[in-house]
Structures are given as C-alpha cells and as structure tokens.
Amino acid sequence: MGRKAGSNGQRTAAAIRRVGLRLIYRRGFEAMSLRELAAEVGIQAASLYNHIRTKQDLLFDLIREHMEALLAQTDAALGAAPAAVSERLYAFITHHILYHLEKKQEVFIANFELRALEPSHYATIVAMRRAYEGRLIALLDAGVAAGEFEIRDTRVTAYAILAMLTGACTWYKPEGRLTKAEVVELHTHMVLHGCIGRLPGAADPRSTRPAGVRTA
Template sequence: MARTQGSHSDITGPRIRQAALALFARHGYAAVSMRQIATEVGVQAGALYNYTPDKQSLLYRLMHEHMQELLLAYDQLEPTENAQDALRCFVGFHIRYHLQRPDEVFIAYMELRNLTPENFAEIEALRRKYENSLEAILRDGRRAGVFDIADTKIATLAVIAMLNGVMTWYRSGGRLSLDEVEQAYWDMVRRSVSS
C-alpha cells in the first residue's frame, strides 16, 4: 500500500501514537475513533492503516511501550544494600517516573478492560513483573525483620495504589515541592510496613 504523499513513517507513526495517547486519555478508548486520530494527526483515516492494523493494536502498543520503558528504567537504578533503602528507592522512582507520564499511567490502568484477552495477558505479565520487584523488596525486608507484613502481595498492591494517588492531585508549583511530596509518601509507606 502506498504511503500518503509527503508523509514519513518515522514522523507520522510516532505522531499517530501521540495523538491516540492524548485522545484515549482525554475521552477513553471506546469513545475515540480512528477518524478522530487521523484528524488530530492531519492525515486521511485510511492512512492510519499504513501504521497500525487497527485501534486495538494501537492501544496494545501504547501500553506495551509504556510497560517496557518502565521496566527498563527501573532496571537501570543503582542497586541498594538493604530492603529499606530499596523500598525508599522504589517509592521515589515510582512517583517521579509516573508523574512525567500522566496519560500513559491513566491508560495503563483505566483501559486494561478494553484489551483483547491475549493482549491483556501480555500487558498483565509486564505489570506483574514490575509489581514482583516491589514484592521481592518487601519479602527481603520481612525476612530481615525490618518489615512487619502479613501478606506481601496485598502490601505490594496497597503501596502501588497509594503511590499512584499522587498522579491525581499533585501539580508542580503547588503547596508542596516534589521532594516534600516524595518524603511524605516515603514516611507513609515506611510506617505502613515497618515492624
């Protein structure tokens, strides 16, 4: 299939993903049409199919790229010597990484229900890998007697849910600096798991 005259795949492809990301985050996946995405990018609706087979593939790709980039960034953190330092590092990383990507975070959590079962399974496996990193920290801390946690899986999900709350209310230039917010959340997380 011929590409639209004047289009460049290395430019148009990312623009399509960026437009879809913004529209899905603003209106929800189900409410956005391929025609709306095309209009946002400034191409004919049929031209989108040169870059993606369908809207489902576009949603999956956005989520998959987000999770892959998250896992890669987390893996690049400096190793820590103990569970408490590792947990502190996780808290700071999670808040700062996700605050820079509000649309990606919104879609990653709110649009899972719109994935096909196969795509859902793949994204869920990547999410589980990230959650398992935190759960391993909590298990290590429990073994070392630093953390008092009855169920590390529930604690993992509770900590992530607490940290995700920052994305809904924090605004740069508000009453608290990002450093102060991060410290406050670290204090809450530390107290919630400490023995």
C-alpha cells in the same frame, strides 16, 4: 490540518502514538475514532493503516510500551541503589512516584482502558503488571527475611503501597503547594515507617531510616 511537509514514516508513526495517547486520555478509547486521529495527525484516514493495523493494536502498543519503560527504568533504579533493602525500597518508591507523576496520560490509560483490550492483549499486559508488582513483593520479602521489616502479608502490603503511590497522580498539581520532591518524601516516610515495625528489642521505628531519607 494539512500534512506537514517533510514528514516521514518514523515521524508519522510517533505522531500517531502521541496524538492517540492524548485523544484516548481525553475522550476514552471507545469514543476516539480513527478518522479523528488521522485528522489530528494531519494525514488521510486510510494512511493510518500504513502504521497501525487496528485501533485495538494502537491501544495495546501504547500500554505495552508504557509497561516496558516502567519495568526497564525500575530495574535501572534498583540496580543503582545501595544493597540495603530499605534503600532499594526507597529507590523503588521514588522512581514509581516520579514516573507516574510525569506520565499521567500513560498511567491513566494503562489503568482505565485495560478492560478495552482483547483477551490475548489483556493477558500480556496483566503478566507485565504482575512482574512489576513482583519487584515490590520481592523487596518486602527480602526486608522481612533480613529482619528489617515487620509485615504480615507482603503481597497485600505491596498492593496497598502501589495503590497509594499511584494515587498521587489523581491529586498532584504542579502548581500546588507541594513539589514532586516533597510528594516523594511524604510517601517514602509513610511506606518505610509502615514497614519498619516494632520488633522485639528493636529501636523505635521513628528513629530508623535509611541514609539520606529525611522524615516528613
């Protein structure tokens, strides 16, 4: 495939990331070669080094950009949500699921190629993942403090919630019987009703939900 007429550095750099993401997702980081990447982009292999230093740097940049987008968009979703903890948790769940269903390649690579990162890159990404997990843990802690949630261990609960929500990426199919909105609804129902425990004197949790949240 020949180089496209009129291409420039910015477009080529974007193409390298886009094609690199697809090839790593399809073939795995170790199996993907820079020669293959260059051929798919339509440039000479030597020209790749005008845009990336190494294959390792490309992987790191792809995962880092994914985590930066996830953190920024999550903060925006939480900032736009009502003040009630249950509403903020609803916003977190909704954004997490929709983002992960729409970014399946990025999510897969961030989870399964994390081990391929060199130590300094690995530490950077793990710190970003901890920051993301911290958003959810803080919500659960706030819900417990406000008496809205009954949770024995908010950290373990956060890990369980994230595993369940992210797991939708592995089975959801756009052509399947559930829409994205229905997937969100089912998961928010499970999470919210799992967190809203039966405190002494509290109403039945099956009748307790934030405004605008329909039960599945």
